[in-house]
Amino acid sequence: MAQSKLDSKDRINRYKANWQDELDSAALYRALSEIEPKQQLKEIYRRMSEAESSHSNFWAEKLKAANSPLPVHRPSTRTRILIFLARRFGPQFVLPSVATLEQVDSHKYDAQPDAKAAKLPQHEQSHARLLAAITGGGSKGMEGSQLAQLEGRHRASGGNALRAAVLGADDGLVSNLSLVMGVAGADLAGKAVLITGLAGLLAGACSMALGEWLSVQSARELYSRQIKVEQQELLEVPDEEAEELALIYEAKGLTQKDAQSLANKLIKDQTTALDTLSREELGIDPGELGGSAWVAAGTSFLLFALGAIVPVAPFFFLNGLSGVIVSLVLSAIALFGIGSGITLLTGRNILFSGTRQVVFGLIAAAITYGIGHLIGVAVTG
Numbered sequence: 001m002a003q004s005k006l007d008s009k010d011r012i013n014r015y016k017a018n019w020q021d022e023l024d025s026a027a028l029y030r031a032l033s034e035i036e037p038k039q040q041l042k043e044i045y046r047r048m049s050e051a052e053s054s055h056s057n058f059w060a061e062k063l064k065a066a067n068s069p070l071p072v073h074r075p076s077t078r079t080r081i082l083i084f085l086a087r088r089f090g091p092q093f094v095l096p097s098v099a100t101l102e103q104v105d106s107h108k109y110d111a112q113p114d115a116k117a118a119k120l121p122q123h124e125q126s127h128a129r130l131l132a133a134i135t136g137g138g139s140k141g142m143e144g145s146q147l148a149q150l151e152g153r154h155r156a157s158g159g160n161a162l163r164a165a166v167l168g169a170d171d172g173l174v175s176n177l178s179l180v181m182g183v184a185g186a187d188l189a190g191k192a193v194l195i196t197g198l199a200g201l202l203a204g205a206c207s208m209a210l211g212e213w214l215s216v217q218s219a220r221e222l223y224s225r226q227i228k229v230e231q232q233e234l235l236e237v238p239d240e241e242a243e244e245l246a247l248i249y250e251a252k253g254l255t256q257k258d259a260q261s262l263a264n265k266l267i268k269d270q271t272t273a274l275d276t277l278s279r280e281e282l283g284i285d286p287g288e289l290g291g292s293a294w295v296a297a298g299t300s301f302l303l304f305a306l307g308a309i310v311p312v313a314p315f316f317f318l319n320g321l322s323g324v325i326v327s328l329v330l331s332a333i334a335l336f337g338i339g340s341g342i343t344l345l346t347g348r349n350i351l352f353s354g355t356r357q358v359v360f361g362l363i364a365a366a367i368t369y370g371i372g373h374l375i376g377v378a379v380t381g
Contacts, residue, residue: 008066014112015062016071021105022056024079025049028098031083032091040250041091041134047247048127058118099131119240122233126244166341168208168300172307173338174361176200177331180311181365184324185372193323197312205304213297220289227278227286234273242267245276310334328365335361 026049033045063070075083086094106128109115179200183193234241242263249259267273278284314326339357340350 012063012066012068015059015066015068018109018112018115019056019059019063019070020073020076021108022052022059023073024076026052026056027075028079028082032086032094032098035087036091040255043256044130044134044247044250045091048130051123051127055120055123058120062114095131095134099128099134102128102131119237122237122240126240130244130247166338168303169307170335170338170342170357171208172201172204172304173310173331173334174307174364175204176308177311177327177361178364178368180315180327181324182368182372184327185369186375187373194312194315197308197315201305201308201312204308205301208304209297209301212300213293216291216296217293220293223284223289227274227284230278231274234267234270238267238273241273307334307338324369328362331365332358332362 029045029049029052033042033049036042036045060070082094082098102124106125107121109121109124112120115121176197180193180197183196230241242260245266246256246259246263249262250256254262266276275286278286311327311331314330315323318326335358336354339354342353342357
């Protein structure tokens, strides 16, 4: 009996917490709608506020059925602060925080059977994706052409492939330079330095390749699962998916009428609808799923090895101090080149970026050389 009362109390507390959260969200989106200057976003926030109010009514009915009095709603401190900041500095000031909070809360109903029966998890995840689309498209809601131009410029200056190439080679170069200098500092024979450097190259490259394979493969599996969930939702609640797609197009600059018309047209064909929803909602290309894990692993292996071979190469022909000096010179040249390549991502001055990379790489090499020397002296007595 006592356990039953405890379970009932926990259930009522959960209802009250959910009711409070939904009313807080409704108040926040209502405030954003009131102060948003762009008509399309104003309407989106209004409809999101109405949806959250509807969710709060669901929990209010649950409280009523449990014979629990409905408390007086007072917005949480967090909600009041966000509304104050939005009114003071504009909606764009708080949108990143709101989008993050929606993302955090997007799975809060996953373990609540009564919420799942009412399809509240899908609604919460829909809001999270919608906020991500709005913030990703510019805080004030860019027109489609502006958004495409901005995204194109970002891809040109900071693509993942270029970033992986530069940073992968940098990892291999700096880590193996440090390893080689540490072994050389211990005053070991040139052959020992060479063997250690090659071992470091292979170990590091294999480790990078495995990590990249796991990362890409895990992402592919996640994307595949998300697409299956989207496909199921498309079969079960096509009207809601069409509404969600329309809201995303509105956030990108279309009028409500045009966005709804386009969404309704796309949703009629299941294959086209799934492809579009995957791209627009999830940001996933169904045909690629993030690319091949094996290609990513092989590329990572080669890029790391390319950087790691530079400090090792002189020891194929040289020994002792001469090998160390040539290794440092070649590594410094390569570090400057990598620093220059990084400017393609950052836009910084080539001389500054290249020099900084050389300085940091040589400092790491000097530290490991010194440590190696101390260890070598201690071991040999």
